Amino acid sequence: MRSSSFRSAAATVVLYVVLSLLSLLFVFPLYWLVVSSFKPLSAIFRIPFEWWPVDWTFKHYKDGWRFMGSVTFARVYLNTAYVTIVSVVATVFTSTLVAFGFARLRFFGKNALFVALLATMMLPTQVTLVPTFLIFDYLNLIDTYAALYIGAFFGGGAFYIFLIRQFIMGLPFDLDESARLDGASTFRIYWSIILPLCSPVLITIVILSFTWTYNDFFTPLIFLSSIEKFTVPVAINTFLDEAGTGKVGVAIAMTTLSVVPLLAVFFAAQRRFMQGIATTGLKG
Template identity: 35%
Template sequence: MSDSVTHFDKAIDEAEKYLAAQKRRQTVSLAIRYTILTVVGLIMLYPLIWLVGASFKSNTEIFAGAGFMPVNPTTDGYVEGWQTSTPYTFGRFFWNTFLIIAPKTICTVISCTVVAYGFARFDFPGKKILFATVIGTLLLPNVVTRIPQYLLFRDLGWLDSYLPLWVPSAFAGDAFFVFMLLQFLRSIPRDMEEAARVDGATSFQALIYVVVPMLVPAMISVALFQFMWTMNDFLGPLIYVSSVDKFPVSLALKLSIDTAESFEWNRILAMSVLTLLPSLLVFFLSQKYFVEGISAGGVKG
């Protein structure tokens, strides 16, 4: 009897030792993995970190070394950069950017939702051809349509206004978003809409009261993408906007490179940092919906 008890004790002892060793191994492997990930992550993030650091350096110090910590931190870049070489401060350019982004984003969300709903839920003559056309524009390089578009907007007398930037998005001009919402809509069963129609809703009421609330994550993704892309858009404003007082930040940054004979890099970098902030802020605020929307839509961002 006692023999078997000691035998058990021994077995338990061995098992515990084995488990302890296994745990140790796991800890070590975890430490190695995290170290590698951290190092690689830092390498990838370094340019960004450097950018932030350099925006606090003086103009001469920027080219002195690759280190990101400023020796004599100064906010000169921010103060002077904000003033710009034009009669306007950078605040004006931020405001202009907002004036472009806000209508564009709202228009995109509304128009793309309506178009995607139409394609996803209704049968109408020519649906296949129309849908193929929409997807076709997705594959078409933007550059191809630049010149005809420019001529069109010129004849409409829309040059040097924000209309050429707004109007295409008000007519679901961004096929990518239509496609993304469509994929999301396809994953939503129709039963709820049918229930709404039995409850007496028109197609439009079903869209507003039933479909849209379910579509919110995807719509937020669309809004975010449009926000970031518009924030970063350089070519669009460059082509259509010519007065400095209407410039968005993307053009304003370029402006400071153009006018100064010796570039004030610290100002440019400081303003670049500020330009990054809105996108980052919006992204982090709505990260939850954003990821949900992309993954549920089956579209990679």
């Protein structure tokens, strides 16, 4: 028994050592980003790599925060925060509402509509870009924030609806029947019974939606033209020229700052995020 216990402990130690070494492969890019943001431009790409800055500098952060003209990077963060918060709130509400309809309601053509919804996941963004741009131009939504978050008010995306629908399918239908016997309406069942039980998957949706909207570069690049309306990814891109050089140090410093909200949101909701992924039903 002692020999078996020793082998088990040794295997556990070896496993943790191997996993720790592998994790360094994923942590190193973030470490390089943070350390390089404090190096002079001449030392960023120096070979061999300097694991610790010899000459510390905050010039990249100062130049990046001033951004362009009268527009500071604080304004860029406020723009991004506004678009992200509106998108996340709208996505959570509308995607759960649509998913509840597909999971709990009976109506003609429900399965066909659900299949059509899933089929939209196969369409690349580039396919719908031109018609979307023409529609937004007709509605005078070009160079407005509404062009960035209007889709969140229509379900937010097929993947979110699918994920929540599968979770709701795993909840017992007896809850709905009991509530109807007590006189609850369909919306009351959704709001007071189903929605609170969906908290694990909702945390997952919040994190995924937040990450996608916050990191979205393509959509703001196409629909925004005013510098004072730029979001973080587009603003960082302005520091680089067509060859990908330009103010590299400034771009690295602002990228380092942009990572902070993402890490804060993920670590704050990490446990619930993993729970939402693990408990999402696969029925239906």
